[in-house]
Amino acid sequence: MAGSQLSSELPPLDALLKRLREEKPLVQCITNFVSMDIMANTLLAIGASPAMVHCAEEAADFQKIASALLVNVGTLSPQWVAGMEAAIGAANKLKKPWVLDPVAAGATPFRTETIVKLAKMRPCVIRGNASEIMALAGAAGATRGVDSTAESEEALALGKQLSLDLGAVVAISGKDDYVINGNSMLKVSNGHPMLQRITASGCAVTALIAAFASLAPNDLHMATAYALGIFGVAAEIAVKKGGEAGPASLRTHLIDTLYTFTEAEMESYNVSICITEPEQ
Amino acid sequence: MAGSQLSSELPPLDALLKRLREEKPLVQCITNFVSMDIMANTLLAIGASPAMVHCAEEAADFQKIASALLVNVGTLSPQWVAGMEAAIGAANKLKKPWVLDPVAAGATPFRTETIVKLAKMRPCVIRGNASEIMALAGAAGATRGVDSTAESEEALALGKQLSLDLGAVVAISGKDDYVINGNSMLKVSNGHPMLQRITASGCAVTALIAAFASLAPNDLHMATAYALGIFGVAAEIAVKKGGEAGPASLRTHLIDTLYTFTEAEMESYNVSICITEPEQ
Amino acid sequence: MAGSQLSSELPPLDALLKRLREEKPLVQCITNFVSMDIMANTLLAIGASPAMVHCAEEAADFQKIASALLVNVGTLSPQWVAGMEAAIGAANKLKKPWVLDPVAAGATPFRTETIVKLAKMRPCVIRGNASEIMALAGAAGATRGVDSTAESEEALALGKQLSLDLGAVVAISGKDDYVINGNSMLKVSNGHPMLQRITASGCAVTALIAAFASLAPNDLHMATAYALGIFGVAAEIAVKKGGEAGPASLRTHLIDTLYTFTEAEMESYNVSICITEPEQ
Numbered sequence: 001m002a003g004s005q006l007s008s009e010l011p012p013l014d015a016l017l018k019r020l021r022e023e024k025p026l027v028q029c030i031t032n033f034v035s036m037d038i039m040a041n042t043l044l045a046i047g048a049s050p051a052m053v054h055c056a057e058e059a060a061d062f063q064k065i066a067s068a069l070l071v072n073v074g075t076l077s078p079q080w081v082a083g084m085e086a087a088i089g090a091a092n093k094l095k096k097p098w099v100l101d102p103v104a105a106g107a108t109p110f111r112t113e114t115i116v117k118l119a120k121m122r123p124c125v126i127r128g129n130a131s132e133i134m135a136l137a138g139a140a141g142a143t144r145g146v147d148s149t150a151e152s153e154e155a156l157a158l159g160k161q162l163s164l165d166l167g168a169v170v171a172i173s174g175k176d177d178y179v180i181n182g183n184s185m186l187k188v189s190n191g192h193p194m195l196q197r198i199t200a201s202g203c204a205v206t207a208l209i210a211a212f213a214s215l216a217p218n219d220l221h222m223a224t225a226y227a228l229g230i231f232g233v234a235a236e237i238a239v240k241k242g243g244e245a246g247p248a249s250l251r252t253h254l255i256d257t258l259y260t261f262t263e264a265e266m267e268s269y270n271v272s273i274c275i276t277e278p279e280q
Numbered sequence: 281m282a283g284s285q286l287s288s289e290l291p292p293l294d295a296l297l298k299r300l301r302e303e304k305p306l307v308q309c310i311t312n313f314v315s316m317d318i319m320a321n322t323l324l325a326i327g328a329s330p331a332m333v334h335c336a337e338e339a340a341d342f343q344k345i346a347s348a349l350l351v352n353v354g355t356l357s358p359q360w361v362a363g364m365e366a367a368i369g370a371a372n373k374l375k376k377p378w379v380l381d382p383v384a385a386g387a388t389p390f391r392t393e394t395i396v397k398l399a400k401m402r403p404c405v406i407r408g409n410a411s412e413i414m415a416l417a418g419a420a421g422a423t424r425g426v427d428s429t430a431e432s433e434e435a436l437a438l439g440k441q442l443s444l445d446l447g448a449v450v451a452i453s454g455k456d457d458y459v460i461n462g463n464s465m466l467k468v469s470n471g472h473p474m475l476q477r478i479t480a481s482g483c484a485v486t487a488l489i490a491a492f493a494s495l496a497p498n499d500l501h502m503a504t505a506y507a508l509g510i511f512g513v514a515a516e517i518a519v520k521k522g523g524e525a526g527p528a529s530l531r532t533h534l535i536d537t538l539y540t541f542t543e544a545e546m547e548s549y550n551v552s553i554c555i556t557e558p559e560q
Numbered sequence: 561m562a563g564s565q566l567s568s569e570l571p572p573l574d575a576l577l578k579r580l581r582e583e584k585p586l587v588q589c590i591t592n593f594v595s596m597d598i599m600a601n602t603l604l605a606i607g608a609s610p611a612m613v614h615c616a617e618e619a620a621d622f623q624k625i626a627s628a629l630l631v632n633v634g635t636l637s638p639q640w641v642a643g644m645e646a647a648i649g650a651a652n653k654l655k656k657p658w659v660l661d662p663v664a665a666g667a668t669p670f671r672t673e674t675i676v677k678l679a680k681m682r683p684c685v686i687r688g689n690a691s692e693i694m695a696l697a698g699a700a701g702a703t704r705g706v707d708s709t710a711e712s713e714e715a716l717a718l719g720k721q722l723s724l725d726l727g728a729v730v731a732i733s734g735k736d737d738y739v740i741n742g743n744s745m746l747k748v749s750n751g752h753p754m755l756q757r758i759t760a761s762g763c764a765v766t767a768l769i770a771a772f773a774s775l776a777p778n779d780l781h782m783a784t785a786y787a788l789g790i791f792g793v794a795a796e797i798a799v800k801k802g803g804e805a806g807p808a809s810l811r812t813h814l815i816d817t818l819y820t821f822t823e824a825e826m827e828s829y830n831v832s833i834c835i836t837e838p839e840q
Binding site: 033036037040041044045050051052053054055057058061062065079251252253254255256257258259260 | 312313314317318354355356357358359384387388389390391476477478479480525526527528529532
């Protein structure tokens with residue numbers, strides 16, 4: 001990284017968390033079958049409202065009453081892609097934020113082509129792990145001048161290019177989460193390795209990003225970092241509450257903690273959101 | 281409400297709960313993707329047997345070995361509607377009770393039209409929240425002579441009209457649950473507000489209604505109230521067992537409590553099933 | 561049973577469990593909607609990697625990067641069968657092991673015909689309960705010379721015939737699990753009756769079989785017995801940890817236990833894998 005500095009410009013968390021609980025944004029989720037239970041429960045626990053509405057016959061209409069759209073390609077099929085495209089078209093027309101989760105980008109040609117097609121439909125945020133972001137960036141034609149041996153650094157450079165090319169915030173999840181908005185980057189250093197043992201926990205956090213994006217359409221960069229920070233801090237608290245017993249206990253405590261989450265807990269855990277500059 | 285009185289005609293609970301555990305009714309569930317895990321586990325915990333069988337190629341055939349049918353339109357698509365119609369046709373032909381959960385009625389034209397079409401196929405019970413029942417009743421052409429500003433009262437009047445028009449028991453879930461059978465109404469005052477933070481808990485209770493309906497086809501009104509009462513009381517017990525920690529803990533204790541549920545627990549919690557008359 | 565003897569030929573458990581955690585086999589799961597959450601979490605907890613990829617447009621391509629394939633017919637539809645056939649074709653071509661879970665075989669003609677068709681596509685392991693195995697064996701034309709009044713014994717004889725006819729390991733789950741490989745049979749006597757109250761716990765164990773099968777393609781018989789043994793022993797430990805409270809608590813402790821599972825725990829619980837000979 002070229003540089004790193006703590007930002008003094010962060011709006012207070014409760015401006016977003018309190019508003020989420022008051023406004024209860026309705027997030028239309030077109031998501032994979034594995035994730036539906038934990039995603040809906042994540043949104044409900046924190047105070048948002050989920051709606052899994054996917055088919056082409058109603059996906060666009062539903063955007064009229066929704067606050068945001070989450071598109072996750074996990075258990076892909078052509079019928080569902082038709083619904084995704086219809087919903088995305090409506091979201092763009094109605095100026096509702098929509099967020100893309102490019103699950104397993106690169107795994108098959110059908111999947112990669114579909115993700116590239118969706119990524120070009122102007123998502124406001126894309127969140128994936130390093131390999132997903134790299135696969136998407138590569139397939140979408142992003143190139144970078146300086147090769148890197150470290151995968152995470154390569155992902156950052158490709159993520160930056162993807163962000164610039166698509167005009168979207170790009171979040172790369174991992175041990176640390178990086179949230180890239182063109183030349184600006186936020187780093188969120190929360191969470192717990194055991195989260196990777198809970199299926200669809202990444203999918204759930206992308207839905208949380210969609211919920212916060214609907215509250216801060218003019219500051220998607222910060223809203224994305226907040227969603228990642230809250231989920232990560234909640235996971236840390238959940239581990240201490242008894243989640244260290246294993247991934248199923250962690251999941252229970254995580255959902256419970258999102259329900260009771262307070263700004264005080266956020267502060268006490270010292271979320272390290274800092275402004276850094278990705279290498280050129 | 282015009283009046284309210286405690287009924288002295290209630291059959292003892294264990295007649296139904298004991299029979300459910302002995303007969304293990306097989307409930308065919310055509311339901312949304314979000315609800316499948318909690319619905320199946322709810323039925324298994326109390327002692328019934330779930331089967332998620334939805335496609336048009338086998339949905340009707342499966343009714344031959346099922347005790348009841350649950351149709352929930354949550355994650356709707358035309359392919360699934362074909363399966364629903366096939367299964368409903370078989371249920372009606374074989375005189376098996378079938379129960380409708382009109383999730384998000386009113387949200388989109390496709391959804392509302394589908395729900396109205398299904399509602400006219402003679403469900404024996406319909407369960408929804410106030411806005412779903414009102415949307416269905418309105419779309420199905422129900423009208424009422426006296427306007428009401430209170431949504432719950434308006435829902436009761438429309439629910440009564442819907443019950444009379446369709447010849448079905450109509451259950452309206454909320455802080456209190458109302459179970460309307462034409463001019464007769466039961467009120468169930470159990471449950472806990474945190475249930476709304478558990479995705480598909482309402483869907484699960486509708487499946488429980490289907491299970492009890494199969495045991496008491498000649499007293500669907502009471503069977504519906506029992507299902508709502510057992511679920512609500514179990515939730516109250518679950519909160520005391522540790523469910524107050526949050527919605528994921530509540531869910532765990534709720535399923536556990538349904539497994540161990542006894543009539544003694546039901547009595548100790550004083551379910552307020554009372555006969556009332558909806559306003560004319 | 562004609563005879564029973566303890567085998568002295570069993571390879572040590574950790575050879576497989578340790579390798580699973582090191583190699584993290586990627587199991588492509590084409591499975592029913594009810595099972596997806598618990599199946600993915602079971603695989604993640606023990607240390608394998610799940611991927612739910614089902615549609616015909618990518619199911620075959622995904623086998624190229626997968627270690628094994630699990631096909632479960634629970635929530636069947638023609639579209640999904642097309643994906644299953646594509647994936648199975650690829651698995652066979654690429655010599656990846658694939659495992660079949662014939663959920664509710666015999667329930668409808670469409671289901672039984674589909675299962676028979678898939679069973680003839682050379683699965684390396686088939687796991688079901690006694691009635692599923694009997695329905696499959698009967699529909700697939702297996703016959704037996706000696707009638708038996710005991711269902712379990714009849715299932716064993718039909719299972720043996722099925723194993724011989726298809727050249728597959730056949731596992732029959734129940735109070736005891738029997739794993740049949742032609743004329744050889746293993747018996748696994750672990751588990752807990754409350755597992756039947758957790759939806760899709762049987763589906764999850766079949767996915768675990770697929771994971772172990774990928775590690776021991778030349779000893780599928782033993783790998784299948786190990787998967788059943790680990791899951792059963794973990795359930796016994798989970799009951800003691802607090803799972804006796806009910807099926808939802810048991811599920812939580814079961815997943816947690818798979819995460820922390822050690823060979824020492826396996827030995828302390830004395831898994832009774834023994835070689836027996838099914839009756840002729």
